[in-house]
Amino acid sequence: TRRVLSGIQPTADSFHLGNYLGAIRQWVTLQENHDAFYMIADQHAITVEQDPKVLRERTRRSASQLLAAGLDPDRCTLFVQSHIPEHTQLQWVMSCLTGFGEAGRMTQFKDKSAKQGADRTTVGLFTYPVLQVADILLYQADAVPVGEDQRQHLELTRDLAARFNARFGRTFTVPEPFIVKDTAKIVDLQDPTIKMSKSASSPSGIINLLDEPKASAKKIRSAVTDTGREVVFDEENKPGIANLLRIASALTGRAVAELEEAYAGRGYGDFKKDVAEALVEFVTPFQERTNAYLDDPAELDAILAKGALKAREVAAETLRAAYERIGFLPPR
Numbered sequence: 001t002r003r004v005l006s007g008i009q010p011t012a013d014s015f016h017l018g019n020y021l022g023a024i025r026q027w028v029t030l031q032e033n034h035d036a037f038y039m040i041a042d043q044h045a046i047t048v049e050q051d052p053k054v055l056r057e058r059t060r061r062s063a064s065q066l067l068a069a070g071l072d073p074d075r076c077t078l079f080v081q082s083h084i085p086e087h088t089q090l091q092w093v094m095s096c097l098t099g100f101g102e103a104g105r106m107t108q109f110k111d112k113s114a115k116q117g118a119d120r121t122t123v124g125l126f127t128y129p130v131l132q133v134a135d136i137l138l139y140q141a142d143a144v145p146v147g148e149d150q151r152q153h154l155e156l157t158r159d160l161a162a163r164f165n166a167r168f169g170r171t172f173t174v175p176e177p178f179i180v181k182d183t184a185k186i187v188d189l190q191d192p193t194i195k196m197s198k199s200a201s202s203p204s205g206i207i208n209l210l211d212e213p214k215a216s217a218k219k220i221r222s223a224v225t226d227t228g229r230e231v232v233f234d235e236e237n238k239p240g241i242a243n244l245l246r247i248a249s250a251l252t253g254r255a256v257a258e259l260e261e262a263y264a265g266r267g268y269g270d271f272k273k274d275v276a277e278a279l280v281e282f283v284t285p286f287q288e289r290t291n292a293y294l295d296d297p298a299e300l301d302a303i304l305a306k307g308a309l310k311a312r313e314v315a316a317e318t319l320r321a322a323y324e325r326i327g328f329l330p331p332r
């Protein structure tokens with residue numbers, strides 16, 4: 001069976017609709033017929049300042065939401081990155097194969113560091129993509145389900161895997177990105193030129209899965225659209241409507257063409273109202289399930305402990321092979 005790995009940062013109280021449609025939904029599907037490893041990237045989270053108590057709480061909230069979304073601990077390995085020391089160990093090795101300029105060309109780093117200024121940008125933020133490379137290569141992943149914004153990090157992963165293999169002999173699987181085009185970039189509800197994101201979106205532009213469903217429904221109904229009336233998929237001229245069509249299609253399982261037909265001649269108001277309803281129908285039971293997991297931290301921690309045990313086995317074996325190839329003297 002093919003193996004997949006992916007990760008998500010615990011940097012907010014709630015995941016947003018972009019996280020869910022762009023990534024988590026695919027994770028749930030892929031666990032059915034893949035050897036699936038999914039991690040909460042708490043080490044990536046500390047590349048920007050975190051309050052310790054909040055970070056711990058958000059890690060549990062992340063796990064609860066992933067389980068509520070449908071990850072099944074019997075079908076996948078769900079773990080916390082910092083529980084597996086091999087991630088930072090392999091990161092060091094890979095960082096010694098990464099060019100300084102190569103790392104400097106990562107657009108997420110350039111964007112974030114430009115916003116923060118050089119003195120507030122950490123070295124950790126700079127080497128962040130190399131940690132992600134280690135995350136993926138440790139598990140010999142064939143495919144990595146992510147949204148469009150992670151494509152460049154996956155290119156770096158492929159380059160470094162191939163570079164290591166060429167220099168030291170075949171050690172790592174070179175992974176493919178698994179990006180579902182229709183939902184790879186959910187955009188901000190108020191500004192369709194930017195992606196929906198916890199750092200860049202205004203409160204009315206982002207749908208957090210754990211927000212009050214009524215408030216989220218209202219955000220959908222007041223999403224920015226153009227001055228036309230027809231509900232048709234036109235990325236160029238109707239990016240707001242295109243985004244809502246993508247969201248509606250993913251949430252209801254109805255094809256975009258089918259939705260266009262259903263709303264022909266009915267205008268934006270009707271359409272938005274139904275998208276809002278579909279969202280409420282999804283988030284209401286999702287929130288109930290999330291809260292049930294949050295109410296049982298012992299059970300949650302047991303699931304994560306079991307995941308760590310399984311993940312560690314795979315990670316340790318890969319690290320051992322990499323250490324040997326690179327010429328480290330094995331300890332005895």
Ligand code: TYM
Nearest residue numbers: 006007008009018019022023041146147184185186195196
């Ligand atoms: P993160 O935590 O920012 O986002 C988690 C996942 O959500 C996707 N995503 C989106 N998809 C569609 N539309 C959007 N508006 C949108 N916003 C976010 C992201 O593409 C991502 O798949 N560096 C990663 C976490 C990570 C990782 C890994 C991923 C750490 N190690 C190893 C894959 C493999 C990140 O910050 O994702």
